Amino acid sequence: MAIRELKVCLLGDTGVGKSSIVCRFVQDHFDHNISPTIGASFLTKTVPCGNELHKFLIWDTAGQERFHSLAPMYYRGSAAAVIVYDITKLDSFQTLKKWVKELKEHGPEDIVVAIAGNKNDLGDIREVPMKEAKEFAESIAAIFIETSARNAVNVEELFQKISKQIPPLENPEVESNESFKLTRQPAPSVRRCC
């Protein structure tokens, strides 16, 4: 099985639980063999998808405003972006919208966008209605899911959904020594459907 490395960028306000989601996702799956992990801001996890293996290289970003300007470096080249907001903080949802806009303007063309409403275990102090968020996600053809990093709810699912949206490679792009492929670029299309 071919391993595909997929860079995934985590965006969202500080404190919404970006790193918690990732930590939950990779929990107990630290890939000791491949590289010793420096810290939780860069983590990897490999999951099977169809007849491929997707190795998520998860780039966490700092959510504070002052670091906002650095975000392009992080999301450039990403196959997917997970924008996280806190369902108990309306502000974080507003920030999310800004991120969506920025990604549309500056992000990679075919980036898969996933919106994750975190802390859904705190439903009683919810500020962002699920319906509103879902509609917003649909309007931009993004994946939507509410998660709880604390209770490990929907975290795997989030990444599974992303995995499914990553178009499979048609042919392994290995170029043999003495022959090469006359290939057309795969038409950029149909990536954003739900």
Added chain:
Amino acid sequence: MSTSVSHPCKQEREGSFFKLINSFAWEIGTLKKEMRRKNEPSEGNPKTDTLIGLGEEVGGLFLQASPCAGIRAGLPGARDSGYDSLHRRLSVLDKLVHTHTVWLQLGLRHQDATHILMDQPTGTFLVRKSAALQRKVISLRMDKDSAVPVKDFSVKESQYTFSLEGSSLSFADLFRLVAFCCISRDVLPFTLKLPEAIASARTSADLEEVAKLGAGFWDAQLCHRKEDSLSGSTAPDRPPTSAQRLVSLSTAPAHPWLQTRTPSELECCQSNGALCFINPLFIKVHQSDGKSTNTNPCGTAKQDLREEPVTNNLVHTYKDSCSPSLQICSSDHSVCSQSHRSNPKSLGTNTELQDNSSQTSCSQKPSATRIVSQLPPPRPPPPRFVTQRSALPDRQHSMPEKIPWINIPKEKVEERERSTSLLSRLGSSISISPSSSPPKRLNISSPIYIPWPSLPSSLSSLSSSPHQARTSLSSSQEDAQCHLAMEDGIIEKAIMRAKQFQRKTASTTMQDSSSPPQQLLTTTSELAHMQEGEEEVGEECSGGGQRLSDMSLSTDSSDSLDFSQSSAFFLPHLHDPSPPTVADFNNHLPLSIPPSHLPYSSMDQEEDDEDDENEEEPDYGVSLESDQDQDQDVTMVPPGRHTKRRPSASALVFQRALRGHLHKMSGVFNSLLTPEKRAIRKVVELSRDKGSYFGCLVQDYLSYMCEGATQTLQGYASGLELLQTVRQFITQMKSYLRQSSELEPPIESLIPEDQIDQVLEKAMHKCVLKPLKPVLSVALEEFQVRSGAWQELNENLSLAKVRQPQEMGVADMLPPDPVVIEKIKRKFHTMCKLYSPEKKVTMLLRVCKLIYTIMEDNSGRLYGADDFLPMLTYVLSQCALPQLDNEILYMMELLDPSQLSGEGGYYLTSAYGAMSLIRNFQEQQAARVLSSETRDTLHQWHRRRTAQRSAPSIDDFQNYLRVALQELDSGCTAKTLLVRPYATVEEVCKLCAQKFKVSDPENYGLFLLIEGSSQQLAPDTHPQKIKAELHSRPQAAPFHFVFRRVGNRNTLASSHLSHTPNLNDLSVTSDTQANLNDLSKDLSGPCPQVSLSLELNPSLRLSLPSSQLNSNSISV
């Protein structure tokens, strides 16, 4: 001699040992007609006869690989003449390595392979790459009963090894795998069978003959008949004439470094059942051990001698990995040196210089050899960084052409010497491993002092004493006739030396009980002092005696002498500049050698330093565990000894032996090199070989960058741009190497596919970045100063430094204390000194890890980027190292693009981000946001760097053009051709016809395939220009140059597109087919040749933006 009583038993053993050596020398002498019996009685060896036999045996053991090694060493003639008489057989591995051009046909398709093998006997094989499996396969001719005539067995390439699918045996490279399969069928239905012409070849010259045929071998009659003529042509008993030598030289240019044993050894290994990893070396030892029974007093010595090759290999590895052993060895050598030299003190410096120079030259040897083979006349030394190294390919004695190299002015050598020791000091100071301890540092620097006194070649080996080395320097012309090295006195001297040495050693052994040895030791260390004045002398003075006493060979004089100085004279000469690192063994030869760290045993000092630093393994000091090989040698390794010590003991013995008589053995070290090291080394050598196209490009580029530094600098707008061009160059050269056939053997046979890029990247760092790093650093700083950015950065740094952590965004965390900051600063300083962006990033990661550890230790929770990035910014501001800015730039621009999205890329990005925040601190304070300018920069950076992923391949490189041959029945074959910028289509067509062996070139034309359209190019247009045009388009569509039949284009194109078996290679889909046909029709009209010259660009842009457009529009 001057010395005293030594333990009789020991002496006896030594005695026999040295007699053995002597006899060995004698044997060599016998082989040389010049020597005859003259020297035999000179030392009064009582057991000459026995010993000769022994020597032969030993020689056989050591020298099986000699033809190959000899050629590499530049002394093929000597080898052939000396040893073929004794060792006519070439091992299977040798044969395979020599003739890989025949059986290693990666480009073949199954049909081709079937076609070729049909006529061959059962068991004949080819190795090719299966397009379907994307793997190498062994295509094997099955027997008559088989359902298919030719069956493929796929080769699994794991991270470091090659193995057959379904087999649990894995091998370090393809050659070994195939060699093994030639002997044992393993998972195959039967063993592989070499074609008769190869199997029956007796000399490497025969093999060369075969190899020259390449794939044509199969067509040639050669493979059907047994060829005796070839082997008859070499008269092995007679020293070949120089002409002969030249010939063999030229036919054997870059010899693979694989050293081999006989098949039986391989088998032995298997039956042993001990190994999955077949390393013939070890097996040989095992075997010979089994044979030899040590009943006579000689037994031990005999065994020891037998043991030597192996042990010494290990020792080498070990030596590199750990300083104590080095010390031991070298101290022994100093003892030895003293005893040998009439006036050691005065001679010392000179000799050392020479040694040193020869040492440095060693790294050049193989390439030098190649140079010779390609361009007989002496070549001006390559640009400066190389010159130093290329000073003295002493192995080239035998070759008159080499004289210019040899007659290097002494001052230069001296200069080099000095810089070397400087470097060594530097080396020790910049050792970066966090775990590196003082001994390890010593170790780092130690290789620097190790000379490669030279002449690993068989005969000249005798001339390797310091004195002799000088002789060879000055009178290289004589030596050029390699046999002259055997002039009468020499062997005698050598034997004398051996005797002296023996006595010295004996006396040393008695160190504790008798004073003379004591004195001796003192003198030696004094000598060492004299020689280098280094402070490390005598560092471990105390340990010596005890060790000596455990030495069965009592050769170990002690640790008491400084290794670095004395070692200068006596380390053995190796063919191979870089013995393997144990770390690599660890990875690659898991069963052969246990982990331990080590840089090369020395050739290239700086490299060693680098490599040393580069090794990531924390525990460098681990010694070689005794492996099967060592353990077998009971005599050699006394039970009580710490493993660490063993190699030193054996090392000593071996070195002495080596130095004296066994130089050819050194070739064996090569076999211990890991494939990766071997490959890197090869690339590096090739890069220094101006006779190769690659070498030319690299050297020209380097001299352009270095020598024209000032003008070059002015040519670039910024440091960024400068780095980009460097990166581009590296990428291009990598693609060139990947696609050209200049590397020999093909890198695919050494390195598993998925590692190749990485290995090439490393190699390119070594050949390009290493010499350029200083220049680049200076240039970057100049740019920074000139633009004012330096000052601004400094101001901002000092502003940021006084801020509280909270102001930098660090919330509720304890910031690292000053001690930690100091530690981090040190790491950064180390990082700055590295040349490899990869290693630098590793260093950066260590810093990040440290920061993380502190954060987590203080709180116990996991932190994401929200917490880490502010902390990193704070730490960077506290470190206040303005040079980091350029360092980060260097890494970001030069790091292999494939690594940019990994962990290294992430933290590098973070560091860059943090640094940008600091750089714009004031501004940020004011606006709380980065300037749009910075944003743009980041933006552009990423675009640029990600764009590089689809970076130029060889065909983008200006002098190359990749052209595909499209045939009705056989899909596409592509070749990269050397096409000058102004070559016309017509010329290219000719070239293609020739390269693709097209019988009717007039019916073929060159076509440009772009976005599914195809157009024939006019004969007077310039393909390179067209390529350049296409590349310069903002959104360059993939395009290909195709050489195919002009007539019947309609049928051809369509049938090809739809029916080719190879269709997956050609994904021009059917919807474009119509266009293509249209186009073809159009083109086949009265004026079939579209004139595509310089106006190409606009017209193409208009007409070919997508495949929907009918290409009619562009025809004329």
